[in-house]
Amino acid sequence: MEQREKDRAAQEQPGEHRTTITFLGTSGAIPEVGGESPTFLINGRYLVDTGWTAVANLRNRGIEPLELEYVFFTHFHHDHYMALPSLLYYWLMRGKPLRELKIVGPAEDLELIVKRAISFLHPERYYGKDDVPTLIPLLPGDGYEEAAFRLETCATVHPVQGLCYRFMDRRSGKTFTFTGDTAYHPPIAEHARGSALLVHESALGPVAADPANNAYMHAGAIDAGRIAEAAGVAKLLLVHALSSRAESCVAAAKDVFRGEVEWPADGQTYVL
Numbered sequence: 001m002e003q004r005e006k007d008r009a010a011q012e013q014p015g016e017h018r019t020t021i022t023f024l025g026t027s028g029a030i031p032e033v034g035g036e037s038p039t040f041l042i043n044g045r046y047l048v049d050t051g052w053t054a055v056a057n058l059r060n061r062g063i064e065p066l067e068l069e070y071v072f073f074t075h076f077h078h079d080h081y082m083a084l085p086s087l088l089y090y091w092l093m094r095g096k097p098l099r100e101l102k103i104v105g106p107a108e109d110l111e112l113i114v115k116r117a118i119s120f121l122h123p124e125r126y127y128g129k130d131d132v133p134t135l136i137p138l139l140p141g142d143g144y145e146e147a148a149f150r151l152e153t154c155a156t157v158h159p160v161q162g163l164c165y166r167f168m169d170r171r172s173g174k175t176f177t178f179t180g181d182t183a184y185h186p187p188i189a190e191h192a193r194g195s196a197l198l199v200h201e202s203a204l205g206p207v208a209a210d211p212a213n214n215a216y217m218h219a220g221a222i223d224a225g226r227i228a229e230a231a232g233v234a235k236l237l238l239v240h241a242l243s244s245r246a247e248s249c250v251a252a253a254k255d256v257f258r259g260e261v262e263w264p265a266d267g268q269t270y271v272l
């Protein structure tokens, strides 16, 4: 069954909508061969970061990129947004108005990055200049809501402005939280409290970060486990390193977190 059909099947059980999270990648900043930096799809409609190759990743899994309603950016480091121009290109080539794509992201960089992505596509020559995505810039602490979901954000700790999102699915009543890139930051535990699941980066591997030696401001799996334990979530999903580190990261997080810990496989879908 293609991914889109699986998502629909999960979401269309009689009388109940199920929240789905499908992972497209979990690699580090330079993806391993065949891999992708951390990106995932919520409910088959909301893409979290684009990675390098979102269009191909979605289509390879039978998911139509024209059906995206939102892209939520955690922050604007290249490994998290490089595929934005190709996603916009795909929409333009297929004749879908860009204004129908809503892009949520950190206020500090959102407009600049989207403008540059459009400028890279040379709209003066190929497309109408006025067709641009609908931007929803958020500052840490801001919220956003629409009929299907509610978002609450808090700050991450990284060299650029980043958002940790708490996503509440109004149709299922389920809540989960995802960090993007961040150093160990205890307020994230407060933000995630009561979530069914936490997605947390562990780019530094199966360790706790040394704050005096963490210039790129990332977390280790022990940091992620401590956040999950303090938040009291049921499950922790670790991302953002080579898959060869997955097993040791999961084991390290389990030493400090009593809930379930997994490293998602590319293409894996979690149903809340």
Ligand SMILES: Nc1ccn([C@@H]2O[C@H](COP(=O)(O)O)[C@@H](O)[C@H]2O)c(=O)n1
Binding pocket: 029, 076, 077, 078, 079, 080, 181, 203, 216
């Ligand atoms: N020499 C560098 C180092 C980093 N960057 C930017 O950071 C991103 C990777 O950092 P992570 O936080 O994901 O580890 C990379 O994609 C660049 O955006 C850089 O440009 N040059």
